[in-house]
Amino acid sequence: xxxxxxxxxxxxxxxxxxxxxxxxxxxxxxxxxxxxxxxxxxxxxxxxxxxxxxxxxxxxxxxxxxxxxxxxxxxxxxxxxxxxxxxxxxxxxxxxxxxxxxxxxxxxxxxxxxxxxxxxxxxxxxxxxxxxxxxxxxxxxxxxxxxxxxxxxxxxxxxxxxxxxxxxxxxxxxxxxxxxxxxxxxxxxxxxxxxxxxxxxxxxxxxxxxxxxxxxxxxxxxxxxxxxxxxxxxxxxxxxxxxxxxxxxxxxxxxxxxxxxxxxxxxxxxxxxxxxxxxxxxxxxxxxxxxxxxxxxxxxxxxxxxxxxxxxxxxxxxxxxxxxxxxxxxxxxxxxxxxxxxxxxxxxxxxxxxxxxxxxxxxxxxxxxxxxxxxxx
Amino acid sequence: xxxxxxxxxxxxxxxxxxxxxxxxxxxxxxxxxxxxxxxxxxxxxxxxxxxxxxxxxxxxxxxxxxxxxxxxxxxxxxxxxxxxxxxxxxxxxxxxxxxxxxxxxxxxxxxxxxxxxxxxxxxxxxxxxxxxxxxxxxxxxxxxxxxxxxxxxxxxxxxxxxxxxxxxxxxxxxxxxxxxxxxxxxxxxxxxxxxxxxxxxxxxxxxxxxxxxxxxxxxxxxxxxxxxxxxxxxxxxxxxxxxxxxxxxxxxxxxxxxxxxxxxxxxxxxxxxxxxxxxxxxxxxxxxxxxxxxxxxxxxxxxxxxxxxxxxxxxxxxxxxxxxxxxxxxxxxxxxxxxxxxxxxxxxxxxxxxxxxxxxxxxxxxxxxxxxxxxxx
Numbered sequence: 001x002x003x004x005x006x007x008x009x010x011x012x013x014x015x016x017x018x019x020x021x022x023x024x025x026x027x028x029x030x031x032x033x034x035x036x037x038x039x040x041x042x043x044x045x046x047x048x049x050x051x052x053x054x055x056x057x058x059x060x061x062x063x064x065x066x067x068x069x070x071x072x073x074x075x076x077x078x079x080x081x082x083x084x085x086x087x088x089x090x091x092x093x094x095x096x097x098x099x100x101x102x103x104x105x106x107x108x109x110x111x112x113x114x115x116x117x118x119x120x121x122x123x124x125x126x127x128x129x130x131x132x133x134x135x136x137x138x139x140x141x142x143x144x145x146x147x148x149x150x151x152x153x154x155x156x157x158x159x160x161x162x163x164x165x166x167x168x169x170x171x172x173x174x175x176x177x178x179x180x181x182x183x184x185x186x187x188x189x190x191x192x193x194x195x196x197x198x199x200x201x202x203x204x205x206x207x208x209x210x211x212x213x214x215x216x217x218x219x220x221x222x223x224x225x226x227x228x229x230x231x232x233x234x235x236x237x238x239x240x241x242x243x244x245x246x247x248x249x250x251x252x253x254x255x256x257x258x259x260x261x262x263x264x265x266x267x268x269x270x271x272x273x274x275x276x277x278x279x280x281x282x283x284x285x286x287x288x289x290x291x292x293x294x295x296x297x298x299x300x301x302x303x304x305x306x307x308x309x310x311x312x313x314x315x316x317x318x319x320x321x322x323x324x325x326x327x328x329x330x331x332x333x334x335x336x337x338x339x340x341x342x343x344x345x346x347x348x349x350x351x352x353x354x355x356x357x358x359x360x361x362x363x364x365x366x367x368x369x370x371x372x373x374x375x376x377x
Numbered sequence: 378x379x380x381x382x383x384x385x386x387x388x389x390x391x392x393x394x395x396x397x398x399x400x401x402x403x404x405x406x407x408x409x410x411x412x413x414x415x416x417x418x419x420x421x422x423x424x425x426x427x428x429x430x431x432x433x434x435x436x437x438x439x440x441x442x443x444x445x446x447x448x449x450x451x452x453x454x455x456x457x458x459x460x461x462x463x464x465x466x467x468x469x470x471x472x473x474x475x476x477x478x479x480x481x482x483x484x485x486x487x488x489x490x491x492x493x494x495x496x497x498x499x500x501x502x503x504x505x506x507x508x509x510x511x512x513x514x515x516x517x518x519x520x521x522x523x524x525x526x527x528x529x530x531x532x533x534x535x536x537x538x539x540x541x542x543x544x545x546x547x548x549x550x551x552x553x554x555x556x557x558x559x560x561x562x563x564x565x566x567x568x569x570x571x572x573x574x575x576x577x578x579x580x581x582x583x584x585x586x587x588x589x590x591x592x593x594x595x596x597x598x599x600x601x602x603x604x605x606x607x608x609x610x611x612x613x614x615x616x617x618x619x620x621x622x623x624x625x626x627x628x629x630x631x632x633x634x635x636x637x638x639x640x641x642x643x644x645x646x647x648x649x650x651x652x653x654x655x656x657x658x659x660x661x662x663x664x665x666x667x668x669x670x671x672x673x674x675x676x677x678x679x680x681x682x683x684x685x686x687x688x689x690x691x692x693x694x695x696x697x698x699x700x701x702x703x704x705x706x707x708x709x710x711x712x713x714x715x716x717x718x719x720x721x722x723x724x725x726x727x728x729x730x731x732x733x734x735x736x737x738x739x740x741x742x743x744x745x746x747x748x749x750x751x752x753x754x
Binding site: 237250271296 | 612620
């Protein structure tokens with residue numbers, strides 16, 4: 001995104017600061033680049049966040065900020081509220097991840113422990129902000145993407161406190177964290193900037209890429225190739241292997257009753273299924289969805305299921321995703337593999353490695369969640 | 378079904394025998410009625426099966442049998458192969474249920490331990506057979522519905538044996554069972570009748586009701602009421618609460634991107650999700666799907682999800698299913714209930730009992746699986 005900004009409006013830029021994960025493949029030439037920790041924030045991210053806050057604080061109402069934001073910023077930009085340490089935030093985040101809080105809930109808490117999230121970046125400068133946002137959040141909620149540094153935050157200290165209580169981690173939190181939330185509840189430290197406050201008259205948040213666009217592009221390409229196409233959702237959630245069964249269920253009726261559309265059919269779903277890991281196998285959510293679907297369609301004919309992460313990386317593997325057809329399960333068994341068992345062990349990678357079907361794109365540099373296809377040519 | 382046959386062709390009937398579960402609400406007047414065990418077969422079912430086999434054996438090629446069959450017959454009609462006892466079959470069925478075998482796999486084994494299933498009823502008579510079949514099997518596979526007493530059986534002793542080995546229960550089976558399968562593998566006892574054998578020239582298997590018909594009827598009624606309607610599948614499978622999330626995912630994009638159809642929308646799915654029970658809570662698969670979906674759509678507006686068993690009974694409860702909307706979860710919380718926790722405990726019933734939303738039809742007398750609706754009026 002930064003490289004694209006440099007290419008398009010480079011001559012007008014007075015400076016720039018990029019915060020990214022370790023070892024970016026390419027960097028913009030005219031901007032400072034900072035690497036920082038992800039998915040757990042680190043001190044490098046904290047330093048970068050303070051640099052950004054100083055930079056925007058030095059601007060005037062005549063200045064214009066182009067703020068390009070994509071998923072992952074929640075951990076890359078870490079500026080603990082006064083009185084809190086990064087360690088406090090990390091411990092709180094870890095406790096929330098462990099107890100099964102949703103990403104939305106985790107972000108509500110994080111936004112109320114931050115000097116940059118929940119709209120506080122926008123509040124820290126008098127400049128006009130154009131935020132160009134790539135959404136990795138199903139539904140594109142501005143206050144959730146990267147914890148919404150430039151978005152109004154409708155959530156409150158009360159809600160954050162309720163989440164910490166609901167998951168029963170409140171009493172286990174560091175004293176400084178509890179003290180911070182108690183001050184928030186008492187109103188002695190400022191809330192995040194709320195919708196309809198004057199700050200947001202000079203802030204323009206634009207979604208420039210999301211899962212709907214990816215799904216629509218696939219749909220257009222499918223039609224160009226002669227398929228009927230149908231987008232079912234861009235907000236797919238659920239345990240990956242069970243989502244796979246549902247995809248299989250839908251695929252199976254294309255021939256039998258011509259529903260939801262008849263051949264040649266391309267059914268598209270976007271979103272982000274989850275994997276609750278029990279074993280230590282190698283795999284990713286897209287590979288699990290595809291293997292789950294492959295098991296469901298094993299008795300069909302000429303039916304394909306594919307899935308991939310748009311960032312080019314499916315879980316902790318070197319592939320973007322996978323594709324399988326109605327013969328895939330038989331091919332696994334012919335290689336001596338038990339796909340049921342491997343799926344249960346979260347070791348889907350091995351099946352595609354043995355039979356073929358891995359999709360390799362390399363890192364794409366952007367993330368608009370996953371896309372899944374049911375294909376009946 | 379028997380009462381309908383009696384009403385329509387009563388004067389032509391020479392006799393009839395009905396095997397049903399305990400205490401049927403109504404009985405045909407001109408037929409013998411036998412009650413038998415379900416879902417585990419018992420000696421009453423064994424006696425009834427032998428009565429049926431004797432009855433059809435006494436007929437000639439000039440006779441016509443109307444064989445009305447619905448789901449559940451697998452356990453209601455139990456005729457162990459010569460050399461096996463009902464206890465042998467029960468133990469084998471129980472072992473298969475416990476180890477997570479699919480219903481298809483269980484039926485392959487059962488058919489090869491039976492004197493009536495897997496087409497053996499058809500093989501036991503010279504009469505012409507019209508089998509009128511109500512399907513509770515996604516995809517309507519004739520050899521699976523009620524284990525297919527009148528359907529050709531493509532499966533073999535080899536396959537049954539492979540299943541018993543795959544789930545590692547072979548060595549734990551009673552000696553008589555292992556002996557039986559060894560004889561089957563050796564070819565010293567007859568296989569089930571296979572497709573394209575002369576027997577099936579005088580056997581006519583007709584599906585007279587299935588999930589597709591139920592879904593289509595709902596679709597027609599929805600259109601009559603002014604909705605756009607879309608049937609996604611009639612073969613829905615997957616863990617109920619995860620299936621609920623997928624239904625919620627689909628519902629959420631109706632407003633946002635008008636996919637897969639725009640308001641007023643009625644999206645229909647048929648099938649039979651499963652519940653892997655961990656707790657001891659009260660609930661059923663349809664109630665779990667609906668509660669899972671309700672949690673996913675809690676931040677939407679004017680969105681409804683409903684699901685019910687077409688037999689009028691959702692799991693071990695007194696209701697057919699449930700309906701919930703985007704406000705349901707908030708209403709649960711207002712009553713002091715934690716719907717997330719109750720769903721995890723498989724105690725969905727309590728939520729609908731407290732807030733409302735149970736669908737009560739009473740027993741319908743037929744089962745064509747479940748139907749699920751996503752409604753955006």
